[in-house]
Amino acid sequence: MNSDDVWQQFGVTSWPAQRARLRAVVFGCLSLTVIAAGLWWSGAIIPHIRWELDDFFLHADVDENGVLSAFVHIDVENEGAASFTLTDISAEVPGLRFLPADTAKEERPAVTVAPGDLERLTRRVVITDCAAVPHEPQPIRFTYETWTGTRSAEVTWDSWRLNGPEEDLPIAWQRALAGNVCNQAVKDWS
Incomplete structure (x- = not known):
């Protein structure tokens, strides 16, 4: 019987065995950290999305009930390595409201964006009160699905630029x- 056997009887292992276990635990923790960072970086956990609101085709529309609206085209680019499905866009902005997709007008209720792809989403935005729309940038809430499940997040789109005589001024996207x-609606009624 040697001293290691005596120490093992009392529940104390030798220093080389403890070092081996410690190395296994450290290696396991580092491996999990590297895997989690890789999944995070790839967009597999939270998608990496680049948004752009295309204002080139923006046109005011007043329907037969006097409701002022416009169709907005939103470019959604997947900059991650995992695909995601965008299922809903909404905003709590005074003076305007996003309407759900109207399949009769060929609006897609959900769009799946593959890695590296760009998809266009069209939504109707109703302007309920032109003066009530705030001047500070407001966030948009989007709901998406990935292989990890359904989640939602908020994003604030970049400000638009107002061309002035001497410089461009930033103005909140919703304003x-x-x-x-x-x-446009006032000009069309004149």
Whole structure:
């Protein structure tokens, strides 16, 4: 019988055995960290999305009930390595409201974006009160599905630029959108 056997009887293992276990635990923790970081970086856990609101085709529309609206085209680019499905877009912005997709008008209720791809989503935005739309940038809430399940997140789109005589001034996306639509509606009624 040697001293290691005596120490083992009391529940104390030798230093080489403890070092081996410690190395296994450290290696396991580092491996899990590297795997989690890789999944995070790839967009497999939370998608990496680049948004762009295309205002080139923005046109004011007043329906037979007097409701002022516009169709907005949203470019959604997947910059990650895992695909995701965008299922809903909404916003709690005073003075404007996103409507759900209208399949009769060929609006897609959900769009799946593969890695590296760009998809276009069209939604109707109703302007309920031109003056009530805030001047500070407001977030958009989007719901998406990945292999990990359904989640939602908020994003604030970049400000639009207002061309001035000497410089370009930033203006909140929702304020620029409402101003553009409201001005078009007034001009069309004149």
